[in-house]
Amino acid sequence: MRIPRVLAIVLAGGEGSRLGALTDHRTKPAVRVAGSYRLIDVALSNLANSHVRDVWIVEQFLPHALNEHLSNGRPWDLDRTHAGLRILAPFTGGTGEGFPEGNSDSLWHFRQQIASFDPELVLVLSADHLFTMKLTDVVDTHQQAGADLTMVTTRHDGDASRYGVVKVGTKGRVEEFWYKPEEPPTDLVVTETFCFSGPALLEALEDLGGDEGDLSDYGEDLIPYFIDKHTVVEHRLEGYWQDIGTLSAYWRSHMELLDGTGVELDDPDWPILTAPPQLVPARVADGAVVADSMLASGAVVRGTVRHSVLAPRVIVEEGAVLEDCVVLDGVRIGRDVHLSGCIVDEGAQLTGPLEAGTNGCVTLIDGAGDVVRTEQID
Template sequence: MRIPRMLAIVLAGGAGSRLDALTDHRTKPAVRVAGNYRLIDVALSNLANSHVRDVWVVEQFLPHALNEHLSNGRPWDLDRTHAGLRILAPFTGGTGEGLPQGNSDSLWHFRRQIASFEPELVLVMSADHLFTLNLTDVVDTHRDAGADLTIVTTRHDGDASRYGVVKVGTKGVIEEFWYKPEEPPTDLVVTETFCFDGPALLTALEELGGEDGLDDYGEDLIPHFVENHTVVEHRLEGYWQDIGTLSAYWRAHMELLDGSGVDLDDPEWPIFTAPPQLVPARVGSSADVAESMLASGSVVKGVVRHSVIGPSVQVEEGAHLEDCVVLDGARIGAGVHLSGCIVDEGAQLEGPMEVRTRDCVTLINGAGEVVRTEQVG
């Protein structure tokens, strides 16, 4: 079968304001996940494992740490002479200038660049979701159905009102779409992974955008396709988590520790990254560690239970962590007892200090201050 000319666009420009201090100084796709990874690694690894070779990353908010991490695409074999990784940043002085105001508006701003690629298919993904998926299967679904748009969907047992929701008819055809409905009619949600027919996407961007651009998928692009084109679903049966809130971020890590979360160690589907060049984790004679993940460069002398410890973190003797996520370079001193907490990069915590929450997650910022507590749904 002839391989179609395919372009992947990873949207990585969001501010991620619902993650509070975690995204005050970095874009959400650059947030640390599972100790050694960044959130964007998952999307890029799904593409790499699916043998997609033309990948464009759309940036906007605080891209510096993300650019440093991307390393010209080398960890994902995208540092190529032909094809490979391309960064799309906001610009002035031509068609598409200015700052995009939503995810479909990002596509509208770069419509001329997309058109110049002449894609037959355009894969569009958000960079802030945890899941593994062979995108070749999505393309097969799309082509077999003769679709103009294929939407990756999944069943969601939580609050579906945060997402796009669909109703599916015979042969996987999407019959109705609702964007963040107050009372979702179904539990079938949109994962923000799409496969568009290239010419159909470009035509829609021109027709819908006008002079003012677009907004979010759910406001314009997806309703347009559902009403005027053939739209089908590709069902994701495995794990999927939108890392949109503190509670979702914390819960994804707890599920990872429990073995019910995203599979990051499948040898058939590796997650690639540009890891920090640090020595292996060290566990002292006074340490008590169980059901935890320790990243490179960390030194643990205290108690760590059911927690994720990031690179270069120090947990001193007399410190006690349970159900926590601790990010790069933080130091947890003697007499600090934390449960159900996220500790941001560089925090230097000294005892006596005790933060224990029930059915909530607490964020401690890089200055060591408790800045937010959020209910875990």
């Protein structure tokens, strides 16, 4: 089969307001995951492992930490003379100027650049989901079905009302679509990974937005347009998938990772690539207790850490106890600090005596060391 001209667009401009303090000072795709990674690493690694070499990243909200991490695409072999990584930022002074107001609007603002690339297929990914997938399989499904849009779907055993929900007929044809329905009629949700036929996408953006734009999110305009006018099919994701949209989902994805039921990050045939900090390996002192946990480089543990994930340069002092926690970069957990079911943001310096954590809830402690949010675990 002839290899089509594929453009990948990763949408990484969202504020992530439901993550509270974790996104007060950084965009959601730059949030730390599994101690050693950033959330955007997952999307970029799926593309790199799928040998997709033209990758554009749409940015908007607080992109500075994200750009520093991206390192011009080097960790994913995207710092190339031909093809490679390209950053798309809001601009003024030409067609598409201004700030997008949603996912569809982001594509509309850069429609001229997409048209100039002249892609046969456009892969569109969100940068805030945990999953691994060979994206060339999605392309194969799209071509074999003669589709104009292929949506990656998955069965979801939780609250499907937060997502787009579909009904699928014979040969994977999407027959109906509901966007964040109060009472979802099926448990088959859209993962916000799409494969569009390039000409059909550009035509849709022109028809929906015209010269003014003002589009919104996929589910409110672009997807209904395609289902009404074009051939839309599904590509089913059978493995793990998690939308990191809430504190509960962020915490739960780490607990599942520790339990061995979460996303697979250590497959040598499908590595998750990143720009690692240049630090010494983690250190566990004499008398410390560490069980069922993940420690990133530069971490030092003198106390007790159970079923928790520590990011780089975290220090847990003697007498401190962590259980079911996610602790981000540079945090110091002092003596007689006992945390359970907590997420601790970067740079917090916690001193005891202090106990935090509520059964059945996840507690967020910000970089100033204050408990700022408690959320029921869904």
